[in-house]
Amino acid sequence: MSAARKPFSRTPAAQRSNSAGLVPESDLRRTINSVLRLAKSIGVAETEVHVDEVDDSLTRFANNAIHQNVAERGLTVSVRTAVDGRTARATTNRVDEDSLRGAIESSLSLAHSQPQDPKLLPLPGAQRYRKVSRFSMPTVTLTPEDRARAVRRACDLAVKRGQVAAGIFASGQSQTAMGNSRGLFAAYRETHAEFSITMQEQPAASWAKANSANVRNFDPQELAARASEKAHRATNARELPPGHYTVILEPSAVLDIVGFLFYDFAATALADKRSCLNDRMGKQIFGKNISVVDDAYHPLQLGAPFDGEGIPRERVLLVDRGVPKGLVYSRASAKIAKSKPTGHGFMLPNEHGEAPVNLVFGGGNSSIEEMIASTDRGLLVTRLWYIREVDPYEKIMTGMTRDGLFLVEKGRVTSAVRNFRFNQSLLEMLRNVELMGPAVRATGEEAFEMVVPAMKVRDFHFSEVTKF
């Protein structure tokens, strides 16, 4: 297990602590070139190499105390070989020469076991990438003690108010680099920080969460105070009958439900006839106030400016005033559709093709307060939970409200309400949007982060009520 790491000369381990950060990009490039040389020396026609590294920490608290506190670091090398229309991948986290040679041979062995695919594309050549800056030193230098002190303050607030706090404070950095035997090389690094808190005031609870590349872009104490205040308001919930309600969905609630729509914008999903957009492209299926782009370069987005094959990500207009207009393409799906790849492909080989991963909604200019003021009777929804697809073509989703559901009457929040189960078509929901707020970077637990607005939606269907 302690074999020499010949092709990958990191800073000597003895000089680095376990949390000394990411290795230099030049080391990743050296590793990639070493694998490419090894593969060439054993006669591999085409080779692609990914190197990924993480250095993450997460402090978890519950019952007003830290109960889990973890750190992880790791580096993986993933090798894809392609020979005579056959391709396969092998991944290892051992970076000595023998292990890397073993990964190449495993990939080759897998590749040779399959029938030839005449449609397999050759690897792409060198590409040009737009620069993105998503690396923040305040996040890198955050210590376990910094996180613990912030957690302590949040827990002290809970104790002071007779509440119980649970949540996480996480920070970390990661990088990915890839290269192939046709001269492509791409590299990206980012930092990420996240604070999430649930304040419980039995039998109620509420929640707040934020994340960013820069830990200074959010204030854990402000999030704790917001969750605390809302948890207090959520007590004494009354039960209402299921039915159709006007809802005001906060950005996290919007994110987690619309997040289920966007795999349908993959060209491969349409070719497979599993997308709700089959036979619906170019038709007015959403309201005219709904426009969506995929934009990796948006200032509120995170993520690499290239895809799993190293193709630069492009900004793609997906929905224009309620009409689905665009799809995202990998190289393979673009070739079949006689279109251009958009830089959204997954690492090959895979059967899913591609997906948009940097969604940005157009949004509006109504504040949540204005939405409440304009509502005669409706429900204010903090968050949705355990969302699953019931019908893939009508896009009926089910799930629960969670952590703060409030009745709005005559323009005011009047009481807390017991949580509902919903069964709601997403297509219908996006036809019924009456007002939107400005699009913000939203975080939830069901979908990856997107830039979405709060929404006021009429006729949202709640089918059953739970016990709290």
Add this chain to the structure above:
Amino acid sequence: MWDLSVQALDTARLRGAKYADVRVMHLRQRDLTTKNGLVGTLAQSESIGLGIRVLAGGAWGFASTDRLTREGVSACAVQAVSIAKASAIAKRKDVVMAKEEAYVDSWQSPFRKDPFEIPLETQLDLLLAADAEMRRVKGVTLTETDLQFRKIDSWFASSMGSRIHQRKVISGCGIVATSFQGEEIQKRSYPNSFGGQHALGGYELVESLELIRHAPRVGEEAVALHAAAQCPQKNGTLILGGSQLGLQIHESVGHPIELDRVLGEEANFAGTSFLTLDKLNTLRYGSDIVNVVADARIEHGPGLGSFAYDDEGVPAQCTDIIKGGEFRGYLSNRETAHLVGLKRSSGTMRTECWNRLPIIRMTNISLLPGTWKVDDLIADTDDAIFMDTNRSWSIDDRRYQFQFSTEIGWEVKGGKKGRMLKNPSYSGITTEFWNSCDAICDADEWVLWGTPNCGKGQPMQTMGTGHGASPSRFRNIHIGAAFSK
């Protein structure tokens, strides 16, 4: 391997840890899929590293590394102690652990055919043949198949002197046919949806499931669903097939009995539980015939929740969860056992990988067999809907209110299984549901289903769990709410 573990333990102790345990793990995985007659994913991976959990200053710290050198391991142990001391900044009380013996042991899960030794061509030929059989059915628009194999070696060492090596071999497979027609997408899966059936075992599991033989039926049912009647919305009798009942157990028994959830440790993410401590030995969870156990012992399966020792070094056990309908037990660990009056952990700490902290997880949470033959059960039923193979699942964050939909259903009228129904769903409140159970099929129909994708914890961990179940009948269930208007 033990040298590195001992080095980590020694370093932790010298830095002030009162207790430490170390897991070195080596994970190997192979994934093969096909789609529409072509190979989809073809990948193999391995990962090896070390994770150390320490108790210092009365609080926990955990760190992990892939640098398996003396220097790398020492640095990792130092970091874990440093993190534990930081945890103590926000502690309310010192961690107390239940006593446990030290064990020195080596164990391997049973299998007859090592899936990593079966030629890749044989495995791909099987998938491509099953894929072709489904595509022969007119109206099938998408076919998918998959095989997944894992081999996991773990070396557990604790400062109490335990040294436990375990090797698990896990196999799984499944096929899916999808049909898009008009304005409807329907699909059928075999032997289960979302990846098929998975178990602790070798390639013999794949062979026993006869994917090629079942493929034509799977394709035909996917297409036939378009012409089937819509499942009605009503209150009525429900018969669940074993795989769907397995997921029902997972969501409405398995998760709520996790003591970390009960105690609020998952409140911010996975949620809490309606099974507050006052419910133990007082709640009527189900009807008299409902008996559920958490059984990690190999003789129960072997299933995805089987092992010899958990990842805290506690031997596998069988715990009564529901006995004669009464709620009898939780899933606990060494830290929480005393809170429910236990002197010892129930042995349910599990970790996904070397870089994750062990947390309380389901083992094999199984509904014990009843007395009915499935034909007799149907013959005994005047009016019901038989639902099988999960399509969607959702439950609230305290595990009261749930809704499931399945791929397929059939009417049962006058003691006979009749016409096919599409888009079936049912919903309810957990304890009301289990109290409505009036018939459970016997051991001949009982299968230990594997759920390979249970997510929990932050950072997220995916774990395999087992759920033994046989077809069962439930009365006065709310049916069809998912498609209500």
